[in-house]
Amino acid sequence: VCSSDLVTLLLASCTSGVDDLFDKSSSARITETLQNNQVILSSATNGWLMQYYPNADADNSTDHPQYGGFSVLAKFNKDGHVTVASELAGTNSTATSTYKLEQSAGAVLSFDTYNDIFHYFSDPANVDGIGKKGIGMEGDFEFRMVSATADKVIMTGKKHGSRIIMTPLPQDQTWGDYLNKLKLAEKDMRFVSYLYIVNKDTSTVTMTNHNLQITYVDATGTENVKNVPFMPTLTGYSLYDTLSIGGVKVKSLTYDADKYEFVSDAGTNAKLKGVILPVNKSLISGSDWYFCYDNLGSTGKYYWGIGKDNLYNIEGETLGYIVLESKILYFKSGNYGGAYGYTCTLTGDDEITLKLTSYAGNQTQQGNAKYYFKYMNYFLTPLNGTFKLSTDNIRFPTWIKLVDVKDPDNTIIVTTDPQVPYSL
Numbered sequence: 001v002c003s004s005d006l007v008t009l010l011l012a013s014c015t016s017g018v019d020d021l022f023d024k025s026s027s028a029r030i031t032e033t034l035q036n037n038q039v040i041l042s043s044a045t046n047g048w049l050m051q052y053y054p055n056a057d058a059d060n061s062t063d064h065p066q067y068g069g070f071s072v073l074a075k076f077n078k079d080g081h082v083t084v085a086s087e088l089a090g091t092n093s094t095a096t097s098t099y100k101l102e103q104s105a106g107a108v109l110s111f112d113t114y115n116d117i118f119h120y121f122s123d124p125a126n127v128d129g130i131g132k133k134g135i136g137m138e139g140d141f142e143f144r145m146v147s148a149t150a151d152k153v154i155m156t157g158k159k160h161g162s163r164i165i166m167t168p169l170p171q172d173q174t175w176g177d178y179l180n181k182l183k184l185a186e187k188d189m190r191f192v193s194y195l196y197i198v199n200k201d202t203s204t205v206t207m208t209n210h211n212l213q214i215t216y217v218d219a220t221g222t223e224n225v226k227n228v229p230f231m232p233t234l235t236g237y238s239l240y241d242t243l244s245i246g247g248v249k250v251k252s253l254t255y256d257a258d259k260y261e262f263v264s265d266a267g268t269n270a271k272l273k274g275v276i277l278p279v280n281k282s283l284i285s286g287s288d289w290y291f292c293y294d295n296l297g298s299t300g301k302y303y304w305g306i307g308k309d310n311l312y313n314i315e316g317e318t319l320g321y322i323v324l325e326s327k328i329l330y331f332k333s334g335n336y337g338g339a340y341g342y343t344c345t346l347t348g349d350d351e352i353t354l355k356l357t358s359y360a361g362n363q364t365q366q367g368n369a370k371y372y373f374k375y376m377n378y379f380l381t382p383l384n385g386t387f388k389l390s391t392d393n394i395r396f397p398t399w400i401k402l403v404d405v406k407d408p409d410n411t412i413i414v415t416t417d418p419q420v421p422y423s424l
Contacts, residue, residue, distance in 0.1 A: 034101045037109070038078070040148045041101075047075035047083070047175065048153070048166040054121045054139035055160045056229040056240045067137055068210025069231030069240060071182055072118065073175050074166070082111065087186075089117045091179040107145040108158060129418065130209070163240070186232045189255045189262075190396040191274035192285050198246035198270045205272065206286070212237075212272075216245055236262055237272075245270075260395075278349035279389045282397050284326055289400065289414035291322040291379075293422035297411035299404070300382040307378030308422055315375070319421040322379060324414060328360045329383070331369075331376060337361075338369030340380065352402075353386040382410050 041048075050072040055064070073085040082099045089095075097115035102108055111118050120127065121139030131137045140157030143164055147154045155164040169178065194205035196214050203216035212228040229240040236254040243250045248270045253262035262272040277285060293304050311317055317334035324330075330339045339361030345353040359366040369376070387402035398417065404410035 030103045033107055034103065037101055037107050037145055037148050040150055040153065041076040041109070042078045043150050044075070044168040046169045046171050046173070047073050049169045049178075050074055051165045051231050051238070052121060052139070053162040053164070053229060053231070053240055054137040055157075056162045057160065064135070064138065065131065065209065066211050066227050066229055068212075068229040069238070070121070070210065071179070071231070073169060073178070074118075082115075084115055084118045085175050085179065086117050086120065087179055087182055088120065091176050091183065093117065094175070101145075104158075105144075109143045109145060109155060111141040181234055182232065185234050185255075187393075187396070188257060189232065189236070189274075191260070192277050192282050192287065192396055193275045195273045195275060196245070196270070197273060198248050201246055203245070214243075214245065274395065276395050278346075279391045279394060279397065279400060280346045280348075280350060280352040282391070282394075283324070283352060283389065283400055283414075284344050286326045287416060288418075289324040289416065290419040291324070291412065291414055291421060292419035295413035295415070295419070296382065297409045299407055299410035300412055303378045303381045304422065307375055308424070310378070311375040312424060318424060319379070321418070322421050323418075329380070330361070330365075331372070331379070333368075333372055333375070336368045336372070337365055338367075338372055338376070339365045340369055340376070342383075347386075350389045351386065351405075352389060354383055356380055356384055382412060385410070387412075 051069045052072045053069045054067045056066060056068065071087045075083045076099060077083075080098050080100060081096055083094050083096045085094045095115045095117040097111060097113045097118070100110050100112050102110065119141060121137045122141045124134050124136045126136040138160050140159050140162070142158040143155035144158055145153070145155055151167065153166040155166070156162065157164065169175070190207075194207070194212070196203045196205050196212075196216070201216070203214050205215070206213050210230055210232065212230060214226045214228060215223065216226065217223050226243070226245065228243050230237040230253075231240070232238075236252060238252050239250065248264075248266050250264040250266050250270050252265045253272050254265075255262050260274040260276065262274075264270040264272070283289065293301060293308075296304060308318065311319070311333060315334065320332035320334075322329065322331045327342050327344050328339050329342065330337065332338075339359070340356055341358040341360035343355045343357050345355075347353070359369040361369070382404075385407070386405045388405060389400055389402055391397040391400045399413055399415045402412040402414070
């Protein structure tokens, strides 16, 4: 065979192989992939249960706190509309918007028109003030499709990269019923604090935004803090990543209501135990307890009335918040924040004596506290004395009522729900 004939044969052979391997054009293959994904998304006739982690891979700094997962329900229609519900939006609330599938280095699912329930997680100014202004919860509204079947869809956020998993919601489960059950389960599983027990080692645990913070001592004797994003389910907690402490690997925790503890998938080698604190210890446990005028008795309202009038008439300011965290009371007036320290003496399980003792916080906060004391003294006066305490839920209080033992008209209800102190 001459050289020209050999080249002709080789080219013919290569061309045939290429044609066999890519029997469709690139655009045709992309179109087919997007069409298949569209069919899969709309195949869940009762919608999908989405494990939505806004930004579980954040560095947990002040600017980028770490969040766990939240349940989001989504039903995709063939006409490009999607209806969404969320555990954070109320059990009977839904919002409908549009979505699209497009090619961008792979298939991308985009919630392309505003949806007040879904975009709650990605809005740079979260409506509930979660996350830093301009950043919010750092969620996504565009997702790369990693894999898609009728039983499971796996995606990653295009901007922040957190993993998203969707599974079909069972046909016999209404959205409202599921979210109600989840709400009750979360409430039943919630404690002020926890203990994480691995074999014979015990670590302390706190929780914020579906993120467990475990303080433990490693094999070298060094104290560490591990952040463990999780998602509440009807039966326990599903962890974002495998937790490994003391050589024991855990991916899920199942709640045992009779024992107030979570059993791990590693068996008895690891468990998360709920801690029930007396109500007076809950008040100074480190949770944020907010004050407001409407939750005061007549004594408190009298002093607060003087304080807010003086503050506004002289400084032209109103209070942005008053919150007790552990043994420090923080306030913000206008653009200035300060802090005051308290001594707290506990008697029994339901009595506490509070005494204002010092300026607190950093140097700036102490300076502001000193300057504003001529106003803040009126707001603080009701919070000096001995109080009897009661609460709505001893396992995880959402409010605590303080009643002055010497002045029954001096009552104060503090809440975990952020409160505006008052309105003029």
